[in-house]
Amino acid sequence: MTTRMPPVDVVLVGFGWTASIMGQELTDAGLEVLALERGRWRETIPDFAPNHIQDELRYAVRHALFERPARETLTFRNSIEETALPMRHLGSFFPAAGVGGAGVHWNGQTWRFLPTDFKIRSHTEERYGKKFIPADMTIQDWGVTYEELEPHYDRFDYLCGISGLAGNVQGVLQDGGNPFEGPRARGYPLPPLARSFGTMKFDAAARDAGFRPFPCPAANTSRPYKNPLGVQMGECTFCGYCEWFACGNYSKSSPQTTILPVLLRKKNFSYRTQCDVTRVNLDASGKRATGVTYVDGEGKAFEQPAEIVILCAFAQHNVHLLLLSGIGKPYDPVSGTGVTGRNYAYQITSSVDVFQDDIVNPFMGAGALGQAIDEFNGDNFDHGPEGFVGGGYIALWTTGGRPILQQTAVPEGTAKWGSDWKSAIAENYLKSLKIATHGSVMSYRDAYLDLDPTYRDVYGNPLLRMTFDYHDNELRMSRFLTDKAALIGKAMKPRSIKLDYREGHYSIVPYQTTHNTGGAAMGSDPRTSVVNRYLQSWDVPNVFVLGSSVFPQNAGYNPTGTVAALAYWAADAIKTRYVKSQGPLVQA
């Protein structure tokens, strides 16, 4: 039996970054907002307190802050010819469960995408010709421009207290910043974090190699900071436990450290935890959502009526819910028609290990303490001679020296275990540096999400099925980036370097990145997108979809900055336009 709950104006599915932003904005507009979170309530103290959070085994290795595949997972295959099998434990990516979402366990690497990233198809065709884009590559313009998103990027920068050095303020290039970034209205709210020895070695070597390095923008506060909502953050202590952990020092921007202290005091906001939303309910016409159905921690089912339904769950979970609810025509890779599940993408990473003789104390770090170059990201370089689309940044991050999974590099030729391995790890732990490449992944006709025909979740619903592999374009691009990273590594004049190219098939096993995108792509054509430029469903206009599930393809930067900017952009459209007209904001 399903219990019907009192109706609300807006129901948010999930309670991470995008839901917190939406909640704050829409309650400001006077709407009554409810967030439904599948995980538990979590707050800085006691849940993230420094007396227990710095535990690599519990958090990084055993995944205490993440979703549990026993409750929710997906099936995976590399190609349409294979049978997908369940991801039985987490590996390649780490979605969260719990209030704050992945905004609790991220590193805080906060980028803006390039202006050309938002119009990648039209820009690429214009600069290199239509034939430059492979026939099976289904990239598309976003339907929104960098210029439109800039004020919303700015709001997130100031909400978080981003530590960084601007490279382009209103078109004027700034010394020491990223010369390739899109123009920003003003500089960062805080100066860059103190530089580590490793980042300064990268900086010098990158300059020697002819590049223009800069400090990476960080959602780790370099100074005490009070944000525009009046929420106070403390100075980062470089404890080295950011990503896969939570900050007990109020120094890493998260919903808990930037928005929730204000949002939770509002009378027109409420939330419920341990609520698994299983359906968006539609009326008989199929063109209007009436609310959602969810199951609570005791297994009881509830119907939550709402005027607006906003999907704020992790990327693929939004797509799963759309497919289960019948919103948008499911994508069919054979005919190339349909939209829901189309254009799933990811990112492609590689690294160069540098073994040198100075002690660099890798354990002193912060999640976004890094130095990068952007010469080979987006369309910052001439792709003509290279023959691939996309790019990425090259960076040296000093995020920590945790010994089980993180600071583990040993030189080429070292045995994998035994005395040889042991003496190599002892010799190199304090003296090795890792240069990382962080590359884009384009979308393709055969990379998509749909419902699995065999495997079911705890509610008997089909699991989501992911069909994905790296394509030649990405493997060649990643090799190109890795070779450039090696130039910087060599310029450090080390004892040795080790190149770790990303090769072969995509694997669900080793951790790579939690930058999963697509499946509910945004765009200006309903035949190739699930949501319009305001993240509003074409088919069910009182449903909005947030998060990286709306990226039509992935860029060469960490996604959170763009995810948050899009949330502010969509919130603005709902506040200023949708509540007045309550219909499609763009005519199909």
Add this chain to the structure above:
Amino acid sequence: MDGLDRRTLLRLAAAGGLAASASPWWLEVARGAQTRPAWSSARLAASEQAHAFFTPAEVAWTDAAVDRLIPADASGPGAVQAGVTVFIDRQLAGRFGRATDWYMGGPWAKGSEQQGYQLQRTPAELYRAAIAAVDAHCRGRFADKTFAALSAADRDQVLHELEDDKLQLAGVSGKAFFDMLWQNTKEGFFADPMYEGNRGFIGWKLIGFPGPRYNYVSEIRHFGEPYRWPTVGVLGRDPTRRLAPT
């Protein structure tokens, strides 16, 4: 441990400097003269005696294996001295060993390497089956000796064959088992000592990791200088403190 022969002990003793005393506790343990370090509490002694998952034969097997994966040698004590076997025992008895958080619904298929773990067995069940299968294999191949009774060189050989998927074991994947064993061995060597491995901070001291020290605001600015403060664990500077049993 026969992994640490008389010659190695003499070389270690001659090398000196590895430990302050002439007879460090881990060497005593290695010689079999002492069963636990001097700082060990009664609580630790009790926990050492009672394995939560392993049988005595499985304890001997695991000691013999992790002793080769991270040996006691000129660079310092190894996995056995760090308590890795006890660590793995506790992990297998808990959520990890039971695959509590894993999706364990069928149907079951082998899948590709890229599709990851597809065994019906939980980690604890995998250890139990694989240890028995390796012992059965060793008995047939090495004059009725179990794996734990083999020479160091023969154990290395068997471990390499597991790693390279060259051993045909009855009903169990040697490669999947080796990968898990090696991962768990590193965990036991480098996890916080409250989980009963990394005893006396052996793993962290080997590499120079000072533990979760929390604040480096001043030190991060001192490029190239060794960090000098003592090692700490999540529960403080005493590495014998344990989590309360759950």
